[in-house]
Amino acid sequence: MKEYDSLVIGGGPAGVTAALYLLRSGMTVAFTEMLSPGGQLLMTEEIENYPGFPKGIKGYELADLLAAHLEGYHYDKYMDTVKTIEHSPKGNKVLIGDEWVLARTIIICSGAKYKKLGLPNEERLIGRGISYCALCDGNFFRGQTVGVVGGGNSALEESLYLSKLVKKLHLIHRRDDFRATKCVQEKVCIIPDIDIIRSSVVTAIHGDDNLTGVTVKNTKTGDENFLALDGLFIFVGYEPVKEFYPAGLKTDNSGFIITDTEMVTNMPGIFAAGDCRSKNCRQVATAVGDGATAANSAFHYLETN
Amino acid sequence: MAVQVTDSNFEAEILKSNIPALVDFWAPWCGPCRAMGPVIDELAAEFEGKVRIAKMNVDENPATPSKYGIRAIPTIILFKNGEVVEQITGAVSKSSIKDMISQKALG
Numbered sequence: 001m002k003e004y005d006s007l008v009i010g011g012g013p014a015g016v017t018a019a020l021y022l023l024r025s026g027m028t029v030a031f032t033e034m035l036s037p038g039g040q041l042l043m044t045e046e047i048e049n050y051p052g053f054p055k056g057i058k059g060y061e062l063a064d065l066l067a068a069h070l071e072g073y074h075y076d077k078y079m080d081t082v083k084t085i086e087h088s089p090k091g092n093k094v095l096i097g098d099e100w101v102l103a104r105t106i107i108i109c110s111g112a113k114y115k116k117l118g119l120p121n122e123e124r125l126i127g128r129g130i131s132y133c134a135l136c137d138g139n140f141f142r143g144q145t146v147g148v149v150g151g152g153n154s155a156l157e158e159s160l161y162l163s164k165l166v167k168k169l170h171l172i173h174r175r176d177d178f179r180a181t182k183c184v185q186e187k188v189c190i191i192p193d194i195d196i197i198r199s200s201v202v203t204a205i206h207g208d209d210n211l212t213g214v215t216v217k218n219t220k221t222g223d224e225n226f227l228a229l230d231g232l233f234i235f236v237g238y239e240p241v242k243e244f245y246p247a248g249l250k251t252d253n254s255g256f257i258i259t260d261t262e263m264v265t266n267m268p269g270i271f272a273a274g275d276c277r278s279k280n281c282r283q284v285a286t287a288v289g290d291g292a293t294a295a296n297s298a299f300h301y302l303e304t305n
Numbered sequence: 306m307a308v309q310v311t312d313s314n315f316e317a318e319i320l321k322s323n324i325p326a327l328v329d330f331w332a333p334w335c336g337p338c339r340a341m342g343p344v345i346d347e348l349a350a351e352f353e354g355k356v357r358i359a360k361m362n363v364d365e366n367p368a369t370p371s372k373y374g375i376r377a378i379p380t381i382i383l384f385k386n387g388e389v390v391e392q393i394t395g396a397v398s399k400s401s402i403k404d405m406i407s408q409k410a411l412g
Contacts, residue, residue: 034344034398034399035337035340035341035343035344035396035398036339036340036341036342036343036344038336038339038340041336042336042337042339042340043336043337044336059336060336060339063336063339079343079344079347079399080398080399080400081398081400097399097400098400126377126394126395127375127376127377127380127392127394127395128374128376128377129376130377131376131377132395133335133336133337133377135334135335135336136332136335136336136337136338136377136378136379137376137377137378139332139334140375140376140377141376209374210374210376231376
């Protein structure tokens with residue numbers, strides 16, 4: 001069985017930064033990412049708020065640059081998912097794909113994934129009208145009518161992107177006010193092809209082979225209406241990727257890992273960084289900071305244990 | 306490396322393949338597709354001679370994706386004797402694709 005000072009789980013900004021700092025302090029490192037590095041950066045068209053890129057940068061370009069920063073360092077990369085972590089004070093046995101490894105410390109940077117609405121037909125119609133990525137699938141709905149569900153930054157930014165492609169966009173939001181930042185809201189409100197349906201929720205998804213529409217319910221009046229759609233894009237928030245968390249790891253009610261300000265969890269030798277951590281601000285900038293802090297904590301833990 | 310197929314050679318390379326074939330429908334502007342790229346290439350090496358692993362750029366080849374009703378990418382379709390036996394939409398792990406291949410194509 002291979003043995004490492006540290007195992008970094010996840011190849012988004014937090015994981016890449018943690019790996020970089022560990023490698024630079026001379027630790028032996030294994031790094032797991034089931035896809036290519038970048039995480040949610042790869043789902044983002046433009047990053048406008050990461051310092052150092054005043055003109056903005058494409059999500060995939062930043063992802064490539066992050067990955068390039070690890071070139072030249074020696075570490076083991078596993079392109080697979082972590083299935084189990086067996087924790088003991090002496091170290092951790094971890095099953096990656098079908099291989100067991102030993103890790104004295106673990107930094108969990110597994111990030112978050114989009115939430116589903118949880119309605120019947122949703123799963124079945126993914127790829128048949130339902131999508132969670134405007135950047136990927138917007139092109140298939142050129143000149144058509146689509147719905148967007150949500151009121152946060154993702155929902156509004158993706159609506160802006162989609163509005164350039166589609167004929168008509170219905171933005172369905174359960175509240176009156178949007179959570180998205182002001183500058184994004186202002187852009188959305190002036191586009192005539194975006195029809196904003198406030199205080200409303202999707203209660204049913206319709207379609208046999210392909211999506212045909214949704215039932216929208218006004219939460220104030222209780223009225224329900226059928227809305228014919230070619231596509232439905234769902235952006236109702238994120239949940240942590242947590243299937244492999246070791247038993248006993250302390251999380252908040254939504255499953256995000258609770259740490260102190262040094263990224264230390266309740267389990268000795270296990271640290272967490274980035275979007276999988278319980279916190280309020282989930283940004284590339286905060287993920288990078290978490291990653292560096294977690295690596296520093298892991299380094300000190302290894303020195304003293 | 307996975308082989309790139311086109312609308313014009315799709316029938317010969319995939320539908321008339323003498324072994325099962327897996328096609329990854331992707332586009333250069335799609336982040337999750339870029340994320341899947343290296344996974345597909347690793348699978349191509351692992352299943353060489355047993356399953357033909359291919360990629361199709363949906364921007365350059367609109368006919369085939371439209372024929373299979375593809376409205377989201379990445380979409381991975383597994384073919385056996387010219388028929389669709391399984392379809393996955395969205396970026397997924399290498400092990401889940403391997404499981405699909407062993408159950409539906411080689412099982």
